[in-house]
Amino acid sequence: MNYLKLSLCVCLFITSFLSAQNKDITLEDIWKNGSFRTEYMDVLHSMSNGQQYSVLNFDRATRSTSVDIYDYKTLEKVKTLVSSSDLSALRYFSDYTFSSNEQKVLLATNETSIYRHSSLGNYYVYDVANGELNLITEDAIQEPTFSPDGTKVAFAKNNNLFVKDLQSNEIKQITFDGEKNKIINGITDWVYEEEFAFVRAFVWNTASTKIAFIKFDESEVPEFSMDVYGTALYPTQQVFKYPKAGEANSKVSLQLYDLVTGKLSGLPVSKNYEDFYIPRIKWTNNADILSAQFLNRHQNELDLWSIDTKNNSADLILEEKDKAYVDVTDNLTFLEDNSFIWTSEKDGFNHIYHYDRNGKLINQVTKGNWEVTDYYGYNEDKDIIYYQSVENGSVNRDVYAVKLNGRSKKRLSSKEGTNEAAFSADFSYFINTFSNASTPPEFTLNNSKSGAVIKNIKDNAAVSQNLTAYNLSEKEFSTLSVHGNDLNMWMIKPADFDKNKKYPLFMTQYSGPGSQQVANHWNSANDYWYQLLAQKGIVVVCIDARGTGFKGAEFKKVTQKELGKYEVEDQIQAAKTLGELSYIDDTRIGIWGWSYGGFMSSNCLFKGNDVFKMAIAVAPVTSWRFYDSIYTERYMTTPQENASGYDENSPINHVDKLKGDFLLIHGSADDNVHVQNTMRLAEALTQADKQFDMAIYPDKNHGIYGGNTRLHLFKKMTDFVIEKLID
The missing domain is CATH 3.40.50.1820 (Alpha/Beta hydrolase fold, catalytic domain)
Structure with a gap:
């Protein structure tokens, strides 16, 4: 044997091994090659039976997308609910939304971005029972939303609102004054979308008989223009309404469309606001009662209104005031008796509160010199609230459960770092996403009572190995x-x-x-x-x-x-x-x-x-x-x-x-x-x-x-x- 040759081979092996352990990161690794890409669970949805969940999957081999159903207990795929490879009219879809009874699915395709949160796209309704696929309309539309009974879809197009009856296929236009840079019905203007972080400004009531929406009159809002250079000989301009500090905002009003009578009407509140915002609207469990949040221009006074759309009356049920500003959130949750859960910083830290239907404080659910950072929901059967907080240090996040009365608090996550939960519909399980500065995202199925890990779903081990x-x-x-x-x-x-x-x-x-x-x-x-x-x-x-x-x-x-x-x-x-x-x-x-x-x-x-x-x-x-x-x-x-x-x-x-x-x-x-x-x-x-x-x-x-x-x-x-x- 040639020992010189062997020694040389060993030396080369060791040198290459050591150099492999000391690769320098390149900008191409980060921004071009995807060398550090991590895997996530895309568009996760818990099925209403509480035992299964769905995700959006992409098959690189066939270039198709699918909605796949998985079992919580086994984590095995139960079935493919719908795949674009089986749909001749739809090459791919980029998002999906279920109807309340999960018998119909909205599939989005050809989505194009407008601003940070908004987009236009073509949308199909897929019928789970018979496999039929129907295009809502040939036109690109915004924010299609099933009625709670799944028989209709409301959507926006060209600043107006429409309703399509999925049984008759009839489309009915319900507003007619929409006009670019002037009137918007049911879709937020630029500044609401950017700063209040929502686009769809219309909501169905629980009976599928009424649609409440915000109307934006931006006629007096100053215009901003941007040159778009493109590739043509002459550039074009994008002109849109943009209220700068101290300038005129859109004038907003609450509107109601009654599908039974076909009547469109305004919804007043019994307080004279000079300059205000309506950052959130939400129906209560009562099909006639709408909640609306009104915020003064300084944003240091927020009013929660209960509006009786049947009798056209309104009651102010909660006033939130702060010397600086009041944060707007999506945490308002109405319970079966129409009492509600609310989050507030009024004691100096963001915490959870429980109020009765008239706005009287029942109790402060969480307390302490730490902040609630996310509200996950309320399990009425177990009388338990689930939330995320920084109780374990402001750089960390943990998942907790607590009784509605504030007792029996339990930490459900165990690893130090950032924990985020996605609960099953019946709150029996949650999928925990964990990571910290040295651990890429790990997805585990956890028991919501004890927090114990039932099974590992995905751990990004390949990323760790690569690094x-x-x-x-x-x-x-x-x-x-x-x-x-x-x-x-x-x-x-x-x-x-x-x-x-x-x-x-x-x-x-x-x-x-x-x-x-x-x-x-x-x-x-x-x-x-x-x-x-x-x-x-x-x-x-x-x-x-x-x-x-x-x-x-x-x-x-x-x-x-x-x-x-x-x-x-x-x-x-x-x-x-x-x-x-x-x-x-x-x-x-x-x-x-x-x-x-x-x-x-x-x-x-x-x-x-x-x-x-x-x-x-x-x-x-x-x-x-x-x-x-x-x-x-x-x-x-x-x-x-x-x-x-x-x-x-x-x-x-x-x-x-x-x-x-x-x-x-x-x-x-x-x-x-x-x-x-x-x-x-x-x-x-x-x-x-x-x-x-x-x-x-x-x-x-x-x-x-x-x-x-x-x-x-x-x-x-x-x-x-x-x-x-x-x-």
Whole structure:
């Protein structure tokens, strides 16, 4: 045997093995090759029998989609309910919705995005019993919704509402005054969709006999226009109504359509509101009683109304007030006796409350110096509420059960990190999604009484195995004392970290009111970018400053009327404190952020010009005068009332302080934070004779993605960080 040859082979094997364990992350891995893609359970729906669930599956071999039914106990597939491979009229579908009795399924296809939450599409109704497939209409429509009895579908088209009878196939138009940029029936306007996070503004009553909806009159709302460059010789324009801070909002009203009488009428409330929002409507268990939430323009007074649509009368059953603002949620739940469950921050932390049908408090269900972060539902048979909270530390999430009277609380999740639950219809099981900073998403079937794991469903072990080949660093969680507060922080150091060396520091943050970036969950795409920067020899840190969420109302609302003051002061001081560490080079500190985070990074570079060497701002707000009414006024009131709050903390007014290196990035078709923000900041910097770098991505929205865009964006940012902090 040739021992020299054997030794050489062994040496080559060991070398290749070691190099395989130390692969560096590339931008292509993150943004092009999908190297770190994790698996999820798409469009999970618990069947009404409580024993089965459905998911949307995609078959890569046949390029088809299907709705598949699984058994909770065995996790085995019971059957394929419907597959596009069996439907000649439908090549694929991208979403599905059941009727209440689960005998019909709405299948969505050809969906095209309008704004963040809204889309147009073609929709089919699939009959489970006979396998028939019927197109609702040839036209692209919005928000088709089954009536509770499953015999009709209501939908919106061209700002009007329609109802299709699935038995006769007759389509009836029920509003006629819808007009682009003027009147919208049953679909929210731009600012409601973005800031109240809903699109469908119409609801069926329980008897399938009435439809209540919100009508938007946006005639007086100022228009915003964006150039769309496209590929044609001449660009076009997108023109839409966008109320900026202090400008006119849509005038909203409650409307009712009675399918029995065919009558359309308004629904008044017995209080004169001058300028208000209707952020939520919901029918009670009584087919004649509608609930509606009215919110004043300052958003610090929310009224819950009970409206008798039969007698055309209304009772104010709950008033929620706050010195700053009241959060709007989807947690309102009516019980069988029409008492209701409500969440509120009125004791300083977000908790669950139980009120009788007239709005009298029965009891506060949860209490403590921690926050309820999600409400999962109420099991009337067991008299148990299920919820998620941060009782185990504000960076973690756990699933809990508690009696309606607040007793017998039980933690149902066991692993430390982020736990999210999807309960079966009868609350006998829940599918728990768990992850933490070192564990990719794991899906388990759990017993809802004990929380015990019954079976493992999916664990993303392939992702974990794949990552062993990469040169990754631990994400270290801690707190940093800044201005008398212990701020949550994570830090990523280079894998070959040497405490005797000096490293540049790169800070990432978002910092918006109620947000959270320091959370114990699995990686986002950006986390892999931070690992890449760590591989280049940079220490990366994220800090949640004052104004962020899940640490109580006082901590969150301290920034009221002063966005960009306290949270900027915290980030600057945090950078100074970290700069005092023996292994941080305080002459090479950078910061970046997107959207609100870009507003922050700009402010930090300008106001903290003796601390930060460089900053990147992507799609930043540069003056709150440019941003929408609902978001901005919630925290700042109007510019007419709070001019100093708007101007003293906006980057556009501090350009003269710039000393470091600044990269400014925006998408030209950003309907949310308009490119106007960047253009005005660029002009201010120019007139102040301040040099900066800038990139505009044509026809890209607030997310700046599509095709090669994200890869290009992150190459540009990576090069900038390395050039300014390392080279």
